[in-house]
């Protein structure tokens with residue numbers, strides 16, 4: 449007899465490839481062994497930022513009896529974030545535009561709860577972060593996937609336009625993009641905004657953008673960033689400190705409403721934010737993380753070190769015969785195997801204790817993702833292995849010809 453709800457079963461089916469990878473693969477067996485090279489998830493492999501540790505330690509000491517009382521979006525961090533985000537995106541945020549959440553995942557769940565009814569459709573482009581689909585299914589919404597196009601995985605606006613229906617309520621844009629590292633340009637986003645204005649008119653309902661930007665501050669070569677919130681007023685931003693601080697287990701983030709949103713719509717969303725966060729099960733960050741916001745705002749992982757890792761791995765992998773899409777942002781490298789099946793290559797690397805995120809969990813089986821959060825010794829140990837596996841695949845192919 450069925451026990452779990454249909455929507456959770458649908459989410460579980462969608463999560464199945466990643467669940468198997470995490471709990472039932474050779475990675476599951478070897479994870480945690482200090483001898484492996486772990487390029488899978490965006491997890492830390494070195495000690496945390498000292499500034500983060502200091503901030504948590506400092507703010508864990510209570511200053512009054514209410515220190516650990518229930519905390520919603522506290523007015524102090526709301527005001528500070530409105531100011532800082534305003535400077536960063538050149539948009540006039542007000543404190544009420546910022547809802548503090550426990551990470552981007554909670555911000556995304558809140559946005560879905562705010563915008564989607566059962567049966568509402570949400571569009572996103574693939575390859576994508578593997579949680580959008582199960583999160584939509586768990587919200588009883590309908591995921592509509594379109595492919596990113598070409599070798600550089602650009603947004604395919606005509607494909608997006610083609611799947612818009614009378615039930616479309618939101619288009620998810622992730623920039624900088626996981627897994628490809630692409631940052632979408634102002635021109636692309638403006639064209640998307642025009643498309644969504646026309647489509648909203650056509651279906652008689654406003655289509656929103658959820659701009660998922662947790663890697664916004666992780667950009668290479670001084671690359672510009674433009675948020676969809678600056679070109680399309682009906683945009684909600686989800687953000688996380690888990691990436692820039694490389695501390696995804698200390699949950700902190702926010703959902704921010706574009707200040708350009710017409711005041712009637714913005715007011716309606718502001719008025720519903722509290723209910724959505726409460727009804728979803730207290731989607732607010734813990735008290736200590738809220739107090740720490742001013743200290744954490746200026747902190748970042750070492751971008752020089754990350755840039756050096758990107759250069760070292762890109763050059764070595766390309767030389768070994770892998771195609772690497774050099775990222776403009778994020779801490780990932782999106783790579784194509786030099787031949788053979790994705791499964792065979794992943795196994796060959798895994799047998800030698802080099803673990804990458806398999807593309808099959810993102811609907812791109814010939815690709816894999818490398819997280820540059822791996823330590824320098826892991827990187828150095830892995831490079832001969834990547835070369836050896838590429839050579840073995842080439843020899844096999846030649847022997848077969």
Ligand SMILES: Cc1ncc(COP(=O)(O)O)c(C=O)c1O
Pocket residue numbers: 490550551552553554577622626660662688689690691696701
């Ligand atoms: C594109 C994207 N969005 C959202 C998240 C969720 O971030 P957090 O776990 O910090 O909430 C992630 C995490 O990997 C991500 O890659």
